[in-house]
Amino acid sequence: MAFTSYGDHWRKMRRIMTLPFFTNKVVNTYSSMWEKEMDNVVDDLKHNEGISLKAKNEGFVIRKRLQLMLYNIMYRMMFDEGFESMEDPMFIEATMYNSERSRLAQSFEYNYGDFIPLLRPFLRSYLDECRDLQKRRLAFFNNFYVDKRRKIMAANGGKHKIHCAMDHIIDAEIKGEITEDNVLFIVENINVAAIETTIWSMEWAIAELVNHPEIQHKIRVEIDTKLGGKPITESNLDELPYLQATVKETLRLHTPIPLLVPHMNLEEAKLGGYTIPKESKVVVNAWWLANNPEWWSDADEFHPERFLEEEETTELTVSGGKVDFKFLPFGVGRRSCPGIILALPILGLVIAKLVTNFEMKPPPGKNKVDLSEKGGQFSLHIAKHSTVVFNQIIHN
Numbered sequence: 360m361a362f363t364s365y366g367d368h369w370r371k372m373r374r375i376m377t378l379p380f381f382t383n384k385v386v387n388t389y390s391s392m393w394e395k396e397m398d399n400v401v402d403d404l405k406h407n408e409g410i411s412l413k414a415k416n417e418g419f420v421i422r423k424r425l426q427l428m429l430y431n432i433m434y435r436m437m438f439d440e441g442f443e444s445m446e447d448p449m450f451i452e453a454t455m456y457n458s459e460r461s462r463l464a465q466s467f468e469y470n471y472g473d474f475i476p477l478l479r480p481f482l483r484s485y486l487d488e489c490r491d492l493q494k495r496r497l498a499f500f501n502n503f504y505v506d507k508r509r510k511i512m513a514a515n516g517g518k519h520k521i522h523c524a525m526d527h528i529i530d531a532e533i534k535g536e537i538t539e540d541n542v543l544f545i546v547e548n549i550n551v552a553a554i555e556t557t558i559w560s561m562e563w564a565i566a567e568l569v570n571h572p573e574i575q576h577k578i579r580v581e582i583d584t585k586l587g588g589k590p591i592t593e594s595n596l597d598e599l600p601y602l603q604a605t606v607k608e609t610l611r612l613h614t615p616i617p618l619l620v621p622h623m624n625l626e627e628a629k630l631g632g633y634t635i636p637k638e639s640k641v642v643v644n645a646w647w648l649a650n651n652p653e654w655w656s657d658a659d660e661f662h663p664e665r666f667l668e669e670e671e672t673t674e675l676t677v678s679g680g681k682v683d684f685k686f687l688p689f690g691v692g693r694r695s696c697p698g699i700i701l702a703l704p705i706l707g708l709v710i711a712k713l714v715t716n717f718e719m720k721p722p723p724g725k726n727k728v729d730l731s732e733k734g735g736q737f738s739l740h741i742a743k744h745s746t747v748v749f750n751q752i753i754h755n
């Protein structure tokens with residue numbers, strides 16, 4: 360859906376995807392599952408033989424475990440399926456397909472032909488590689504996940520109750536609203552748009568928190584004072600403005616999709632004295648909007664307080680409401696990210712659970728983790744996955 364031109368097809372796809380993925384009801388239905396998956400991460404860091412000693416002493420690369428958590432969250436919502444462990448062959452296969460897809464899409468070969476048509480013939484082998492991967496990857500989703508739901512839906516003379524997102528989507532196919540290919544592309548879109556972006560943001564948030572122990576402390580104090588020992592759940596995130604400011608500051612300084620997704624104006628437009636011909640590729644530099652030192656004080660500092668003080672008007676809205684065009688990590692308007700409704704609470708909960716259970720520190724001999732960036736065609740992610748020491752906090 361993310362790359363579909365604006366029009367009837369996009370409208371239909373967005374409508375069909377909204378009910379199973381992007382409503383408050385979905386958040387309410389699944390938030391206790393998200394919390395359980397996050398508690399499993401905390402539990403592994405404390406007690407899992409293969410993880411806990413490392414996590415306590417030399418440090419552990421947390422990305423892989425968070426990746427398992429997020430795959431479990433998204434695959435349970437999508438297919439009512441989960442993965443056993445980081446060694447589960449299905450998990451290994453799913454992550455292999457998705458990271459290969461990500462590598463190809465991040466490549467700058469991806470679009471130079473759009474700008475220099477003469478070079479297009481040289482793209483052929485790259486495009487063949489993309490097509491080959493797409494075929495194998497979609498077959499994997501279809502054979503192991505979508506088909507299984509089709510069979511469950513067809514059992515009992517088709518009287519099966521809708522149980523997960525895929526059932527809604529297959530239902531739309533049965534009603535003739537979308538095709539079999541559309542179903543597979545929805546699965547492909549969620550695998551890319553939902554999982555990778557959210558993991559990059561988690562990695563950035565954790566790395567910044569490791570380098571800013573005082574911010575970890577402030578989050579802990581806020582949780583203690585505001586919740587007074589109550590468990591942290593999606594429904595009480597509203598009571599934790601400093602935690603939410605930390606999530607926003609992560610998305611500001613490390614905008615995961617810095618240029619958003621390319622847009623296109625259907626009609627000729629006049630803007631700032633320029634004529635923009637119809638069907639131009641319009642690229643918005645959301646990173647610069649969020650990091651321009653003329654608009655943000657100490658723009659290159661990780662400083663969540665800015666969202667509570669000087670930048671108090673800067674709001675992320677799930678739907679409607681006031682929008683500050685300085686801060687658009689999820690885009691804005693019709694084509695903005697519908698996943699914001701899931702991504703913000705998931706990020707807030709993960710940070711809250713890690714910070715209340717552990718002091719997160721750099722590995723022995725280091726006083727910071729490396730925050731170098733690696734840019735790709737679409738994303739801005741951390742160059743080296745951080746190794747983090749997790750010192751357990753004992754609660755009385």
Ligand code: HEM
Binds near residue numbers: 549552698
């Ligand atoms: C931190 C996490 C995330 C970030 C930073 C992010 C960011 C974005 C951005 C920048 C766009 C393009 C907006 C534009 O060009 O105006 C987008 C589109 C999209 N995102 Fe996200 N996203 C995140 C998480 C998610 C999640 C969790 C889901 C789904 C469960 C999701 C689903 C989508 C979809 C379907 C689109 C295409 C929307 C359309 O074209 O109508 N995203 N996202």
